[in-house]
Amino acid sequence: MSQSLHLFTPSSSRTLNFSAFPTHTYSGGGSSSKLSFPRSSNSGFPVTLTSNLSIRASSVSDLDSSLSSAQALVSDNGAGAGFVVSPSKGGVSDLSSIEVDAVTEAELKENGFRSTRRTKLICTIGPATCGFEQLEALAVGGMNVARLNMCHGTREWHKMVIDRVRRLNEEKGFAVAIMMDTEGSEIHMGDLGGASSAKAEDGEIWTFSVRAFDSTLPEHTIIVNYDGFAEDVKVGDELLVDGGMVRFEVIEKIGPDVKCRCTDPGLLLPRANLTFWRNGSLVRERNAMLPTISSKDWLDIDFGIAEAVDFIAISFVKSAEVINHLKSYIAARSRDSDIAVVAKIESIDSLKNLEEIILASDGAMVARGDLGAQIPLEQVPSAQQRIVQLCRQLNKPVIVASQLLESMIEYPTPTRAEVADVSEAVRQRADALMLSGESAMGQYPEKALTVLRSVSLRIERWWREQKRHEATLLPPIGASFSENISEEICSSAAKMANNLEVDALFVYTKTGHMASLLSRCRPDCPIFAFTTTPSVRRRLNLQWGLIPFRLSFSDDMESNLNKTFSLLKARNLIKSGDLVIAVSDMLQSIQVMNVP
Numbered sequence: 001m002s003q004s005l006h007l008f009t010p011s012s013s014r015t016l017n018f019s020a021f022p023t024h025t026y027s028g029g030g031s032s033s034k035l036s037f038p039r040s041s042n043s044g045f046p047v048t049l050t051s052n053l054s055i056r057a058s059s060v061s062d063l064d065s066s067l068s069s070a071q072a073l074v075s076d077n078g079a080g081a082g083f084v085v086s087p088s089k090g091g092v093s094d095l096s097s098i099e100v101d102a103v104t105e106a107e108l109k110e111n112g113f114r115s116t117r118r119t120k121l122i123c124t125i126g127p128a129t130c131g132f133e134q135l136e137a138l139a140v141g142g143m144n145v146a147r148l149n150m151c152h153g154t155r156e157w158h159k160m161v162i163d164r165v166r167r168l169n170e171e172k173g174f175a176v177a178i179m180m181d182t183e184g185s186e187i188h189m190g191d192l193g194g195a196s197s198a199k200a201e202d203g204e205i206w207t208f209s210v211r212a213f214d215s216t217l218p219e220h221t222i223i224v225n226y227d228g229f230a231e232d233v234k235v236g237d238e239l240l241v242d243g244g245m246v247r248f249e250v251i252e253k254i255g256p257d258v259k260c261r262c263t264d265p266g267l268l269l270p271r272a273n274l275t276f277w278r279n280g281s282l283v284r285e286r287n288a289m290l291p292t293i294s295s296k297d298w299l300d301i302d303f304g305i306a307e308a309v310d311f312i313a314i315s316f317v318k319s320a321e322v323i324n325h326l327k328s329y330i331a332a333r334s335r336d337s338d339i340a341v342v343a344k345i346e347s348i349d350s351l352k353n354l355e356e357i358i359l360a361s362d363g364a365m366v367a368r369g370d371l372g373a374q375i376p377l378e379q380v381p382s383a384q385q386r387i388v389q390l391c392r393q394l395n396k397p398v399i400v401a402s403q404l405l406e407s408m409i410e411y412p413t414p415t416r417a418e419v420a421d422v423s424e425a426v427r428q429r430a431d432a433l434m435l436s437g438e439s440a441m442g443q444y445p446e447k448a449l450t451v452l453r454s455v456s457l458r459i460e461r462w463w464r465e466q467k468r469h470e471a472t473l474l475p476p477i478g479a480s481f482s483e484n485i486s487e488e489i490c491s492s493a494a495k496m497a498n499n500l501e502v503d504a505l506f507v508y509t510k511t512g513h514m515a516s517l518l519s520r521c522r523p524d525c526p527i528f529a530f531t532t533t534p535s536v537r538r539r540l541n542l543q544w545g546l547i548p549f550r551l552s553f554s555d556d557m558e559s560n561l562n563k564t565f566s567l568l569k570a571r572n573l574i575k576s577g578d579l580v581i582a583v584s585d586m587l588q589s590i591q592v593m594n595v596p
């Protein structure tokens with residue numbers, strides 16, 4: 001049984017507003033079995049799906065006789081160059097293999113389609129996890145993306161980690177993506193003279209200094225990376241380390257040294273962020289003048305481009321301008337320019353300019369650590385909710401980060417409150433959750449990852465059991481008629497998948513765009529995303545519900561499906577009778593079928 005809906009559109013680059021296009025006519029053959037197609041509230045696009053029949057959704061201009069039928073059949077989906085398959089590249093020999101990551105394959109075999117994890121997991125790599133076996137253990141435990149924080153370690157160290165992740169992918173069949181996170185030029189402490197941490201006790205006097213010490217650091221001394229520090233602070237200011245994990249009060253300024261009394265004791269970690277507060281407000285004049293991307297960051301970015309990392313996350317983004325600048329810098333320097341830029345939302349300015357920043361970026365991170373140092377803590381949860389929702393609406397992957405399982409840095413089990421926090425992020429349908437210190441320098445990195453995995457699975461299942469198809473209004477976002485059609489196809493396919501309780505959605509996508517449009521709908525079933533390039537496959541690893549496969553395919557959907565079915569069946573990933581809905585960005589169509 002196979003039922004399909006094909007939308008025939010010209011592949012022109014006209015920009016048409018889909019919703020403002022009322023004159024569609026629909027022609028169909030005389031089949032008797034008709035299935036009513038869910039009507040989208042914002043499209044004005046009533047479609048009838050008819051058994052074994054292709055339906056033409058044609059506009060007046062589509063009927064333009066100058067268009068040959070061949071032209072009308074293929075759409076480039078507004079994604080740039082049309083999808084051209086040369087017979088040699090897309091031929092049968094290339095279709096003989098399919099790549100899926102080893103863990104997903106095991107998970108699919110063990111639990112079947114429905115119970116695969118939808119929420120993606122990111123681990124910050126540090127001294128606790130940089131060994132090959134440790135990285136492998138994280139990959140086995142479900143790490144989708146490895147994050148490298150350029151605040152710490154040398155470029156050589158980061159290169160070593162990147163090489164190990166790549167080796168893991170090559171030798172063991174994982175598809176772990178790499179995210180580089182810039183240091184940014186905010187004020188922070190230096191290294192603690194080699195110590196991994198230092199304890200500040202209540203009432204102790206510590207010196208914050210901008211001096212360069214060539215010998216060992218005197219006791220109770222902290223280096224500050226910003227030369228204007230001693231000038232800028234005032235006696236009486238409150239100094240917050242890591243957004244308030246440790247607090248000091250400024251009591252005296254002596255040249256480049258600032259004497260402070262500890263008012264809230266705690267653990268100081270190397271290169272921790274520093275903010276200072278005066279009369280209850282954050283002093284941010286100086287931060288506003290510092291560049292978002294420092295000269296050191298640019299060198300790190302060059303390094304990231306040379307190493308072809310998959311994502312570059314930019315710290316302390318203030319506006320869309322810096323994102324646009326970086327994106328054109330990357331495009332000019334990297335051959336296929338498929339490094340995605342993630343905006344870290346962790347400042348007051350980034351909240352003010354949230355929409356333009358997210359629109360300009362390829363994704364966003366709710367960086368709650370520094371965000372909580374800039375806005376009152378009780379405002380962080382609503383900011384998180386707003387960022388997650390906006391990203392979903394604008395179709396950008398979103399990461400919830402920092403302190404998810406902070407106590408697991410030291411203890412093997414999380415607090416109940418931490419589990420509730422992770423659950424809330426999963427319930428909000430964030431694309432990804434991130435471990436920071438828990439995996440970088442904690443004592444239980446693998447256990448922390450296991451907690452993220454099991455909580456994600458449980459909450460996702462609970463959500464499906466409750467049948468809570470949340471009524472998040474997903475506004476149209478495409479800039480062209482063709483893009484709008486893709487959106488309609490994906491939201492209809494996702495709705496059908498939920499209503500018909502299909503086992504999986506299949507999407508054949510060259511750029512990954514159609515896959516992300518399906519992910520955005522957060523359907524009940526998993527989404528098998530077939531893509532031709534390894535880098536697109538790795539990037540899709542960040543997005544909710546996508547199981548990315550690398551597969552060579554042609555523009556003939558019938559043959560793609562047959563090949564995919566036989567390859568997946570041969571690996572016991574699907575079985576005869578499974579119900580599947582397939583969409584593709586070569587041919588704008590929806591097909592519903594049982595696996596033969």
Ligand SMILES: Nc1ncnc2c1ncn2[C@@H]1O[C@H](COP(=O)(O)OP(=O)(O)OP(=O)(O)O)[C@@H](O)[C@H]1O
Pocket residue numbers: 124125126127149151152153181269270315369370402435436437438440441
């Ligand atoms: N590459 C590394 N080498 C040594 N220690 C690291 C490394 N990466 C992280 N750490 C340790 O883990 C802790 C938490 O790491 P993480 O990078 O997530 O910090 P963060 O404060 O959340 O990030 P950011 O600096 O971007 O705000 C750091 O304070 C540091 O002690």
Ligand SMILES: CC(=O)C(=O)O
Pocket residue numbers: 315344346366367368369370371401402436
């Ligand atoms: C992740 C990060 O940068 C933060 O939470 O501040």
Ligand SMILES: [K+]
Pocket residue numbers: 149150151181182183184315
């Ligand atoms: K950083």
Ligand SMILES: [Mg+2]
Pocket residue numbers: 315346367369370
């Ligand atoms: Mg930060």
